[in-house]
Amino acid sequence: MRTNYAVSVIGLTDERLEAFVADWLLFRTRDYVQSERWNGSGDMGRDVVGYATSARHEGDWDNFQCKQLSTRLSESSAILELGKIFMHAAAGEFRLPRAYTFVAPRGVVRNVQTYIAHPERFRAACKSRWAEVCEPHLVQNKSVPFTDDIEAMVDAFDFKNVFALDAVKLTQDPYIKPALVKWFGEDPGEAPRGVAPDGIVLEEATYLTELVQAYGARRGVAFADATDVIADPDWGDDLRDQRTRFFEAAAFKRYYRDSTFPEMLDTFNDDIYHGVVDAYREVHPDALARMVAVMKEAKSVVPSGVMRRYGRVPVKQGLCHHFVNEGRLKWTR
Structure with a gap:
């Protein structure tokens, strides 16, 4: 019977969850030419990113935001995390990501699930709730109003590419096995037999x-x-x-x-x-x-x-x- 590694993922600390996700992305070579971890203060809303091209942040890139919480990811937290990306993109720190994935081992609340299923509702919520959720909380001791530049980023971002991964979905990803082997001792299984070709190669x-x-x-x-x-x-x-x-x-x-x-x-x-x-x-x-x-x-x-x-x-x-x-x-x- 296969071990329930989702429980092990839920037990990781914030720091170790980011490291686990970074290890996972190393093997998504069909999607990314390189991945990078931006942990700690000053990450600008990025925990782990996958670069689709060698241009890195000047080309297509995907963001993986790790949220190791005691409960499911809330609506306000989801909007605030996206707000960080819109704020820094508007300031010219990087291009908007091609996709954004919440890695929340305990899952997301129903409202966030609904927003992900209805991308334009998510866009509208980011706009309508900016003053309440983002403006007072994005930068400590500073107000960040919803400027025209930030609104342009919200309008330009493709909300169809917002996703959420809980621990179960994460551990079922086709590229996750190497990380499970390294972190939790997953059995990698037996290699296939090798066959010598008829001709010399x-x-x-x-x-x-x-x-x-x-x-x-x-x-x-x-x-x-x-x-x-x-x-x-x-x-x-x-x-x-x-x-x-x-x-x-x-x-x-x-x-x-x-x-x-x-x-x-x-x-x-x-x-x-x-x-x-x-x-x-x-x-x-x-x-x-x-x-x-x-x-x-x-x-x-x-x-x-x-x-x-x-x-x-x-x-x-x-x-x-x-x-x-x-x-x-x-x-x-």
Whole structure:
């Protein structure tokens, strides 16, 4: 049964909720080229923002306003938060956001829900309630009247792009898993199996070149290329196994790159590297013996972290070929 992470999100402090949302946005790469957290005083109504282009605030951007409250977000609070954006946009601090999302773990009151469902009513409420809600409260010890410039911002903003996320909706977002893994120990699940393509592909070039040399040195006659080795009755099966291991590791890396934070995959890789590097550095009669010794050692490495249970033997062995591609190891020295 899946853990109810919504309860965990509700339990976060204001500061940690912002950090959690910032981590979530890091993986919405289809929506944003970059995200940024503007926490603390002087945030101008922005907690976490997603930039749609490299122009950042001079291009399209979305605002995520985090409201960790003891109750649901009220109508006055919603209008006041939007008012901050209109005030600072009118002052030329930034362009109006493309979209605005209230991240309120306990939800919003019915009036705010109704306004979101009826965008023009929301626009009208921001205008009609400015004097009551915004003017005396936007800036401490200062009145902020509803000027023509602010009204122009309210008129220009697309209220159809105002949204609200409670804790349940947030934890059901398709991009949330890496944040749940990092923050609450969510199980990222098992990576799909890797399958070696029939033909040799570019990403194999480095480690295969070294293996072709290693097989040739052992046989005493050089092989022309990897295809030549695969056709060989003595070494073909072995090279097919090595390619399978390489692509098992490639599938593993792709899956966890998308479902966990980079440092988690880095930790797994480093554990495998340090588990095999002593065997790699021992004196071996030839390159093929070196590779075989490393493969044997890789089987017994027990990495740490959330991916430990999913690090199957072919994955750990295949990562050693990736280390060769990356220059951390060399089969032929």
